[in-house]
Amino acid sequence: MSIIEYLHKRVAIPNPLGGSLYLYLCNITHISSLDGKLYINSITDKPIYINIQIGELYSQFPQPFFDNCHEAHIVNVNFVIGHIPGDGGTLKVKDNSEAGYIDIPVSRTNKNSTKTAIEADTLNLVTLRDEIEKKTAAANKEAQPKKKKSE
16 A cells, blocks of 8 residues: 555444444554454544454554554554563654553564564655655656667
């Protein structure tokens, strides 16, 4: 998924009152499961609470933007503002709380993949520009007519 798709893509979340809620991926900071409820946290809205298993929604949150850092948590790596080392560690994720962030645990088994996801810097515009320029150059090269050999 490209950065442009990420910024414009919405996901359909089952609405507790019926129907669906549509949320922009780029606004979702983290998703947590607690006591059988799923809490979807956004930078722009209040948390949404629904009765669904976290695994049922994980496929709607694409990598490299989202990482399943723990069996009960999915984080948007673009909102990770810090990491505290430990057994698996703890992520500091930006949110709407008074502190401005929330601590989310990282499981030992997901420690390395989470670190890789965070270090990927998915919103790095310089990297994005370079990728677009490479694709454009390759497309232009393929589009040029081939020269015929003269006899």
